[in-house]
Amino acid sequence: MLARCCPDGKVTEPEDVLDSSASSSREQHVPAWTAFNALATKDSIPPRSTIGYCPLISSSPTESHTVYTLLCRSVAMAKQGNLPFTMIVLDQAIYAKAVDIVLQRPDEFQSVVLRMGGFHIAMTLLSVIGKRFGDAGLLNLLVEAEVAGSASASLALAGKQYNRGMRFHKVVAEAMERLRWRSFIDSLPDTASTESETTTDAMRELQSCITCDNLARLVTSNAVRALYERYQKYCSQQSSTSPLFRFWSSYISIVSLLLDFIRSVRTGNWKLHLSCIHAILPWCFAYDRQNYSRFMALYWSQMVNLPTTHPEAASFLANGGFCVQRGDNPFARVSSDMAIEQTINKSSKTSGGMVGITRNPSAFHRWIVTSHDRARITDIAMQHCGLDQATEEKYSLHKECQESRIKSDEADVQRVQATVCGWVNPFSDALSYSGDLVSLSSGMSCSSKAAKHLMEAEEVGHEAFMKFLGERLTNQTVKFFDAIPKQKLSTFAVPKSSQSTSRRATAISVLRADCALFSKMAVIAQNRHMDIRHVLSYPLGPAPLSLCTSDGTLVKTNKAALLHLMAKSADTSNAAPPPTEPANSALIVDAMALLQSKRQSDLPATFGELAFVIFTSLSRNFRQYKRVDFVADTYPDISIKNIERDRRAADHGQIRQHISSHLQHTPKQWVKFLSVGENKTELI
Numbered sequence: 001m002l003a004r005c006c007p008d009g010k011v012t013e014p015e016d017v018l019d020s021s022a023s024s025s026r027e028q029h030v031p032a033w034t035a036f037n038a039l040a041t042k043d044s045i046p047p048r049s050t051i052g053y054c055p056l057i058s059s060s061p062t063e064s065h066t067v068y069t070l071l072c073r074s075v076a077m078a079k080q081g082n083l084p085f086t087m088i089v090l091d092q093a094i095y096a097k098a099v100d101i102v103l104q105r106p107d108e109f110q111s112v113v114l115r116m117g118g119f120h121i122a123m124t125l126l127s128v129i130g131k132r133f134g135d136a137g138l139l140n141l142l143v144e145a146e147v148a149g150s151a152s153a154s155l156a157l158a159g160k161q162y163n164r165g166m167r168f169h170k171v172v173a174e175a176m177e178r179l180r181w182r183s184f185i186d187s188l189p190d191t192a193s194t195e196s197e198t199t200t201d202a203m204r205e206l207q208s209c210i211t212c213d214n215l216a217r218l219v220t221s222n223a224v225r226a227l228y229e230r231y232q233k234y235c236s237q238q239s240s241t242s243p244l245f246r247f248w249s250s251y252i253s254i255v256s257l258l259l260d261f262i263r264s265v266r267t268g269n270w271k272l273h274l275s276c277i278h279a280i281l282p283w284c285f286a287y288d289r290q291n292y293s294r295f296m297a298l299y300w301s302q303m304v305n306l307p308t309t310h311p312e313a314a315s316f317l318a319n320g321g322f323c324v325q326r327g328d329n330p331f332a333r334v335s336s337d338m339a340i341e342q343t344i345n346k347s348s349k350t351s352g353g354m355v356g357i358t359r360n361p362s363a364f365h366r367w368i369v370t371s372h373d374r375a376r377i378t379d380i381a382m383q384h385c386g387l388d389q390a391t392e393e394k395y396s397l398h399k400e401c402q403e404s405r406i407k408s409d410e411a412d413v414q415r416v417q418a419t420v421c422g423w424v425n426p427f428s429d430a431l432s433y434s435g436d437l438v439s440l441s442s443g444m445s446c447s448s449k450a451a452k453h454l455m456e457a458e459e460v461g462h463e464a465f466m467k468f469l470g471e472r473l474t475n476q477t478v479k480f481f482d483a484i485p486k487q488k489l490s491t492f493a494v495p496k497s498s499q500s501t502s503r504r505a506t507a508i509s510v511l512r513a514d515c516a517l518f519s520k521m522a523v524i525a526q527n528r529h530m531d532i533r534h535v536l537s538y539p540l541g542p543a544p545l546s547l548c549t550s551d552g553t554l555v556k557t558n559k560a561a562l563l564h565l566m567a568k569s570a571d572t573s574n575a576a577p578p579p580t581e582p583a584n585s586a587l588i589v590d591a592m593a594l595l596q597s598k599r600q601s602d603l604p605a606t607f608g609e610l611a612f613v614i615f616t617s618l619s620r621n622f623r624q625y626k627r628v629d630f631v632a633d634t635y636p637d638i639s640i641k642n643i644e645r646d647r648r649a650a651d652h653g654q655i656r657q658h659i660s661s662h663l664q665h666t667p668k669q670w671v672k673f674l675s676v677g678e679n680k681t682e683l684i
Contacts, residue, residue, distance in 0.1 A: 004030045005178045028410035035400030038331040039210040049324045053372035067097040084312040087113045089336035091120045113313045116299045117337025126165045130157030135492035137440025145415040173255035175416035183427040184234045243437045248426040266331045268320025286461030288486045344375045443656035450490035587625040591632035608662030632684045635677030
């Protein structure tokens with residue numbers, strides 16, 4: 001990150017994101033995370049892995065008999081090859097079935113070592129990140145910064161799109177890290193901003209030539225170490241005083257954990273792999289990923305004890321046997337389950353899927369039986385033609401090393417930084433929200449319950465993880481397959497229960513309350529000899545139903561009814577429009593109506609251009625009217641209209657964006673922008 005954001009190698013002088021002229025004048029030459037690591041490890045390329053295709057089993061993969069057949073065939077192939085162990089990589093659903101079978105038949109499957117696929121574990125962590133940070137402003141940030149479309153961002157945050165999700169989080173995490181580093185540098189006194197010539201020279205050398213030696217020289221520099229220690233201390237101090245700083249610092253930490261997990265696979269580092277799984281587990285427990293919490297905890301426990309139970313398998317994994325190298329690129333190994341997706345699953349796919357081929361059972365069976373041979377033939381043909389991925393990609397030129405990709409990544413990072421600075425910067429604006437946890441996009445505070453849960457999520461998850469290990473794996477006082485209690489931690493998301501309450505259910509509950517109160521009033525009036533008509537002259541609820549509804553909100557009225565009433569009472573028999581408008585006439589323009597009528601596709605690029613377009617259209621009436629009034633609403637903090645605005649904002653969301661310059665870009669979600677009164681006030 002420092003190599004990408006520090007011009008001229010000066011670590012204590014990072015690029016100012018608010019200075020657009022400096023950002024546009026400096027070209028980026030350091031590639032993003034994946035390509036940077038590929039260049040740093042280009043001298044250590046492991047040999048290619050040998051990939052073979054096995055015949056498919058024509059049955060549902062989650063059926064117990066299918067999994068049992070899989071285990072038996074795998075053991076038979078291992079014996080045929082004189083292997084001391086049988087290692088099988090599965091996704092979570094099939095892993096759960098396989099574990100149950102192996103535990104029931106320990107003698108038959110004594111040599112079997114079951115592993116969970118790293119690709120599916122990474123997707124689970126992607127979904128956890130999306131659940132924790134999506135509604136806190138991350139989803140709107142991706143859309144507003146033009147990093148992703150609304151649909152793509154939603155699917156990526158849900159863990160449904162791996163490649164896009166990885167790129168989105170790498171871009172946002174780098175932007176957040178730059179903003180946090182900028183705030184740290186600004187907090188240093190002037191005397192502390194000077195750095196040694198050795199550090200500057202090491203950074204410049206790394207920027208010009210990314211190698212493992214240059215990177216080690218920079219990392220082991222005493223000046224960089226001292227600065228990094230001060231940075232860690234600064235982050236710790238700010239996190240202890242500002243929940244907002246702590247919350248988004250946790251985002252950087254979780255994305256770093258995800259990247260470390262990917263690094264462990266790409267470099268074949270088994271110890272780092274197990275360490276990352278141990279760190280991922282508390283987040284799975286915290287955000288109720290029950291299946292992965294249960295079986296990934298078992299998987300981690302078995303892998304830690306593997307040197308005792310299967311020493312040959314432990315040695316194989318420690319030497320990088322848990323990942324697959326398909327080409328000649330550095331930093332390019334992948335998990336076994338991802339290799340399956342990239343090889344036999346990809347090669348055996350057909351246009352339209354099985355439905356597009358046939359619905360004949362016998363034809364479907366023939367397709368299954370021959371799929372592995374067809375996939376193998378397809379791969380051989382692609383290799384001969386030079387069209388396979390391993391032949392196309394050269395290790396000297398990773399796709400992220402291309403100049404166009406470097407510029408694209410840098411532009412995305414800068415747009416994310418600019419968008420965050422236009423909203424709520426969690427690192428520079430942290431003191432303004434020292435006691436509140438607010439959304440980046442809307443600036444709205446979450447509930448105290450949600451804030452408490454978000455701050456304590458990792459500790460709650462770690463406590464649940466350790467309890468699971470002690471009760472179900474170590475002491476075995478609780479059955480392993482018993483239900484795991486859900487934590488039900490709140491986030492910025494609005495609870496579904498509050499949105500799903502129907503008007504009919506609300507009316508029934510109010511009617512029951514009114515009946516109970518009416519019964520009490522009737523009994524009291526009879527016992528005290530009171531006039532029942534006088535008693536019933538008062539409303540049954542806390543406020544008259546003519547003013548408010550049963551849930552306490554004000555009664556909505558149709559404003560057009562007043563206009564219709566005035567039109568009926570007016571005498572329009574002799575009224576006729578003048579042939580021409582009077583000379584001293586005035587034109588009154590409703591500013592909010594004009595802005596609300598703007599469509600997203602018609603918006604100019606910047607707020608300055610938007611103002612120019614609006615006033616250009618108004619200036620056409622200057623000759624026709626003596627006076628043109630551009631009238632806008634006011635938005636006081638206390639207003640009966642706020643209830644209706646909050647109700648509308650709850651339907652489609654809202655975005656709080658600070659307008660600091662006429663050069664600032666207009667939002668990509670115009671309706672959400674206009675849902676906030678402060679935005680319209682600053683715009684006017």
